[in-house]
Amino acid sequence: MSLGLLSRLTGGRRFEVPCTIDIEQTFDSLHAHAIPEGVQLRPGDRVLVHGLPNHVAPGATMRFEARATVIRAGWLERAWTEASAILELTELYHCGFEPKEAP
Template identity: 90%
Template sequence: MSPGLLSRLAGGRRFEVPCTIDIEQSFDSLHAHAIPEGVSLRPGDRVLVHGLPASIGHGEAMRFEARATVIRAGWLERAWMEASAILELTELYHCGFEPKEAP
């Protein structure tokens, strides 16, 4: 098997990109968003963000720039992620549509 074919199937290609980080811990919102710049993420890709604060205080919001490493998923991992996402979505169809049992 050629190295190019193996890398397309297995994935694992890594590269660094700039990343915008938005963190808030307040009464209105509790979130943390990492937005990699200049790259389109696909199913199964992983993003490792470098230089994040260990914690932020209640009522604080932070927005800053950092570096992130994107690890590309291979074809097999991407196909598995897409298939499992569809199967998990179908579980939502069963919620709330079953008739109530008579007492």
């Protein structure tokens, strides 16, 4: 099996990209978004962000630039990620409605 075919199946290709980080810890919102620039992420890809703060004060909003390493998923990992996402989505369909009991 050639190295090119093996890497397409298993992935693992790494490269660095600039990344915009948006962190908010306020009464209205608690979120952290890392947006890699110049790359289209696919199912199963992983992003490691470098240089993040280890603490965000309550009530703070931060937006800054950093570097991120993107680790590409191979064909097998992408297929597994897509299949498991579909199976997990079906769990959202499972909901029960019970009739109100008469007084």
